[in-house]
Amino acid sequence: MLMPILAGMIVDQVITQGHRDRLGRLCLAMIAVTFVRTICRYTYQIMMERFGQNSIYRLVSDEYEKLHDLDFTYFNHTRNGDIMSRLTSDTDAIRHFLSWVTYQGLDCIVLFIGSLAVMFTIEWRLALALACVTPFLFYFTRELSRHAHPLFYNIRNSLARLNSMVEENIEGNRVVKAFVREPFETEKFDGHNDDYMQRNMASAYNSRRYMPWLDGCSYMLQLITLIFGGWLVINHYMSLGALVSFNSFLWMINEPVRQSGWLMNDVERFNASCVKIRRLLTAKSKIRERPDAQESVSQAALVRAKVSGQEAQAAEPEKIRGEVRFDHVSFAFPDDPETPVLKDIDFLAPAGTKVGILGETGSGKSTLVSLIARFYDPSVGHVVIDGIDARDWPLQTLRSQVNIVAQDTFLFSDTIEGNIAFGAPRADNDYVRSMASIAGADSFISGMPQGYGTVVGERGVGLSGGQKQRLSLARALADNPSILIMDDTTSAVDMETEAQIQEHLQQMAGSRTIFTIAHRISSVKDSDLILVLDHGRIVERGNHENLVKAHGRYWQIYRKQLGLQSGQSVGFE
Ligand SMILES: Nc1ncnc2c1ncn2[C@@H]1O[C@H](COP(=O)(O)OP(=O)(O)OP(=O)(O)O)[C@@H](O)[C@H]1O
DSSP states (O other), X not given: OHHHHHHHHIIIIIIISOOTTHHHHHHHHHHHHHHHHHHHHHHHHHHHHHHHHHHHHHHHHHHHHHHHHSOHHHHHHSOHHHHHHIIIIIHHXXXXXXXXXXXXXXXXXXXXXXXXXXXXXXXXXXXXXXXXXXXXXXXXHHHHHHHHHHHHHHHHHHHHHHHHHHHHHHHTHHHHHHTTOHHHHHHHHHHHHHHHHHHHHHHHHHHHHHHHHXXXXXXXXXXXXXXXIHHHHHTXXXXXXXXXXXXXXXXXXXXXXXXXHHHHHXXXXXXXXXXXXXXXXXXXXXXXXXXXXXXXXXXXXXXXHHHHTOHHHXXXXXXXXXXXXXXXXXXOOTTXXXXXXXXXXXXXXXXXXXXXXXXXXXSSHHHHHHTTTTSSOOSEEEEEETTEEGGGSOHHHHHHHEEEEOSSOOOOSSBHHHHHGGGXXXXXXXXXXXXXXXXXXXXXXXXXXXXXXXXOOGGGTTSOHHHHHHHHHHHHHHTXXXXXXXXXXXXXXXXXXXXXXXXXXXXXXXXXXXXXXXXXXXXXXXOSEEEEEETTEEEEEEOHHHHHHXXXXXXXXXXXXXXXHHTXXXXXX
């Protein structure tokens, strides 16, 4: 704000009054002001950029940590594209606001108020005439902001839909190609793309509605200065130098007036992104750990050790032995509480035993085992691990010792060795190799040109279904869990390899509790306890011999599968 004052002084003192000796000093002052202003501006721009980048760094880490903290229910309801938008474009809108909009906004407010204040000291009548424009300015910026608010929210949601569609199509590109659905998918994408464009255009139209008025305010300021200021100079109420200063200040208040519309748009974009990020950061996981979980488990371990006389066990309260008891458990997913998926499940699997679970698709097998790792909590009843309710265990202890080899195998884009050692980063080559052998994977890995150093593509692209299953089993074994759950893990593996894997696992019997979900009788027949599920209920239980003798559901499945294998369909008793 010093520059216009200096310019006015040059006009008044040097040009009008003829004090030429002052010109050099005034010019030097102008150079000094320019120099200081440039340094200040550069410094605070860098500071604000650093402020924005640091905040974003923390924000993204918090978001990422939160994602790991959230339970399955959150991911069941939130599209991946939406989550990705929060981590990328929303976060960037916040960075832009923090490192650019804040200082531009501050600049505008300081310039506007400061310039107007100085203008009052130069010539209050003209400044008052200019200040009359301010209410209009507030009105138009407020209206622009009010209408822009929902528009930016819609733009943000539309972008999330677009991202989800792209992501789904990249993941499902094989299915799209196999069904020759490229034109259909492209048309669907164009629909989303068009929606995104229309919503952006709606925002542009909103700007177009108010920006000309804001520009008009800025022209009004110029008109008032020229007409009223000129009149004041002609009538000797004001010097020409003062009018020159005024005119320079006019440029300074013009800039905030013109920018206010654009800044309001940025503020609304920031608001829409904040809403989404706040929703992610404040989302609550339904699976929560008791604050005193560690303590209560240690106490329980101590009491149990004293009662059973096995004092050594009290020293390892963190170690799960592997006893699993379902105590009249019923369960319905939170989004469909009316439909119980599991009904009155009640069984005991002592530590070190093998449990087989059989049942037709959708009977609730995967849901049942997901309760052991506390991916969900039972709606009714208790899942008890080593005599302690699963809800009372520290989550980390529980999940580090209960390992589910899921139906849908997921591998990281890393080396085979890196994938197997995912849960045991300190594992050496020999350990990784021995786990791969147990999972029947060593032979095919060794056959690869780069062996264990072979990098697998995203989600394990480049491997067959059976190979991926064996790798994920090896990864689970390397984690050395006390409770190993195999959810249809060997469904894509040939019978011979599966038999070998079963044999290897049999050798581990006693050291860990193993749950095997399968459709093939051969996968579960050696189990100590076999549960047959039907519509979420256990309809039969026992070992293979007892169940065959019982001539029930298990026997029917067994008979069918034996008939298929031997080429007979009848004649088996
Ligand atoms: N996230 C979910 N929300 C609501 N219902 C679900 C959800 N996941 C599964 N279900 C339903 O719960 C029931 C049991 O599913 P589950 O995956 O446990 O069956 P399953 O016996 O493991 O089947 P499969 O042998 O095909 O793997 C099914 O009817 C399914 O539709």
